[in-house]
Amino acid sequence: MSSRPLTTALLLPPSPHTSIASTLTFWTAPLTSALARPLTLPTLLYIGVPAPFPTTPRRTTFAPAQRLLTGLYSLVYRLTPRPASAVPFDVRIVLLSPEDEAEASFGPVMSTDQLADLQEWDVLLVPRGEAGYQLQGAFLAATGSPGVHVYYVDAGVRAPAGEVDAELAGAAGEGEEHAVVAVGGTFDHLHLGHKLLLTMTAYLLTSPSAAPATNPRLIVGLTGPAMLRNKKHAEFMESWEERSTRSLEFLRGVVDVTPFESRAAEGTGRGEGGDGDEKKLLSEVPEFREEGKGAGASEERRNLHIEIVSISDPFGPTITDPTVTALVVTQETASGGAAVNAKRTEAVWPELEVAVVDLLIAHDGEKLSSTELRRQKAV
Template sequence: MAQDDVRPSLLLLPYPPDPVNRDSLDAAYRPSLKAALSKLKRPTGAARLIVAVACPVLHGQFLRSKSLSWPEAQVLVAGIYGIISVLCAQLAIGTEVNGGPNSVDSTVVLIDDDRNKRYADEFRPAIEPNSTVIVDMATFASAYFPWNFIFSVRSELGFQVSQTYLKLAEGRQSLLQSQLVSVDGGLTLNLAKNGSPSLPTQTSTYPAVCLGGTFDYLHPGHKLLLTAGALLLQVPRRGDPSPPCRYIIGITGDEMLRNKKFAEYVQTWEERARNVIIFLAQLLELSPRGWKDGTLPQIEEKDGDFTATFRQGTIQVHCVRIQDAFGPTITVEDIKALVVSGETRSGGQAVNEKRAEQGWHALEVFEVDVLDAEVSDEATKTENFASKISSTAIRQQRAARGGTKI
């Protein structure tokens, strides 16, 4: 396989519509996503795509102390993953990590960028982390490269975003003209609001965030959950003597999955844990060398306990094997926030009841949307989860085509 084939490609999406909802995101981004996914689908192997959305998502007076509105960010990420899921179903493209031929492993990344910001001609980007996991355009250009293809949107805003990125990324990678691909854009509406614009309510961040799941054949629903949890992390400032923020992820043990449908195709706990950490590395790791060496994150692997650190030791990801519905939420008192999906919201209530019995503080519970696998294009909080994106469906597909058993 050619070296370029294993590199991810980049789709730069311009500023989202206002308001952000299912219909407005679909109108704005569907044509661009469809073009990029169609280009990357190939019968000879898997492809990877980073979907970077430029948006003024962070607020705060100082670079190193930022905050965001988690509900708005979650809706944006969920909406884009929802469109990707539906398009991949229509185009017969696999969505899971390491999905093999005709699959595209897509990751949505939010880039803090103000359309009115201008960079001086002599500006040179440098990696500047802040108190969140979201980075600005200059930092993104410094740490994310090289690419197979760079897709830009054929519109005024799309041109502005791509030109800004290419200016900041100058010298990071030698690009052929064939690697720069222009794709159609959609219709972006911004509705005028009465009175002075007000900032959305900003969400608290936390030094310890937890969530749980099986994470079998990591797919867009898992990626949304993991991204949403990462957005809640309170990342210490560079040079701050505070301990790293902790992202604790409970991953269901193999024994609990033996009665799952198509259980013989369930991935091992170790493979599922590694895939979680490798996915999060795309959101959390920042290096002036980019990913050109193809090195994987350094993982300290013990039985049922995988740990990795990112951003010069300021973020720790801890994957633990769980054998019950509670996992580390009732064994680690200093967890502050729990992320659930609409499907598992009752579990959040049960966790807090159990913690109350132990005399511990309740967790702040954050709920992400459930991605619908049907062609309704809807990321939803519906109580009917029959059509959601599922690992079971992926295992069933592998069984149908006689895929390798785990």
């Protein structure tokens, strides 16, 4: 019997609303219905959501994208029973782009066809009603997975008409994109908040085909031993190898749209190096374009480079690598962005664009954190 988890795709319908708050309300019923299903086997759940705004350029659409994904991950957090089930449950959220917008399909944004071939799927969940049936037809027509079982969840419930979000109205626009983006953290016991942060880091990165004469790079500064000495419940901390492997596997899971059959044959493109505080984990994600789509066939294809490096101070590669142009932080670590830019100013380097991601907060005001997860293991 296969040791892989039960792979499930949940497709949410396009929102009839022009505000993120109303869109989240519309999607609450199908999400609630899907997450209420009995969990008896280790499960990998992808949630595909059609963005109610353009997803390019990435810099100008980052704010609404992070609001939408924060809202969705928050809903998942609130709807998932706590303490966490003993059955492994891995949730990942990706944005779906229209089929005719091939240039928008990179990072955590993909077409329904690409999602349909991302995994060897066991289960497809769609909302009841015409919109759900259309999603079902498009997915099943594109997937190479044999014997997908289809189940229906509750349909979306329209919210009262709301105003158009100012962020959505101003989302489109021009602007130079980022080819090298960094994020830092411990990423211990990888949870929904970490997934949101990593997803938004990937979102801010330009596509390989649009990168200016280079391979785009996503750098994760992963805290090493020197930064972990005062962590609470440190005895339950995962090793650097465990944390880096899980972070890399998640990132590849939301940015590598190579069909699963081809990906299995090509391998992971992973390499390791260094020791002690110099540890690093490297991976290349090949740019995948369908025949006749995207950039011209004669153009050189570039790979996305994911670099997970051990850091011994709060700055890491942001003050040693002048090619980094953006840093993604949380509300809690936003002050670190100012400190990084102060150091870069001293070196006469351009300041980084600092992009802020919201925290995941439950109804009771509790913040999702690795410290709390370690505390639960300690009792």
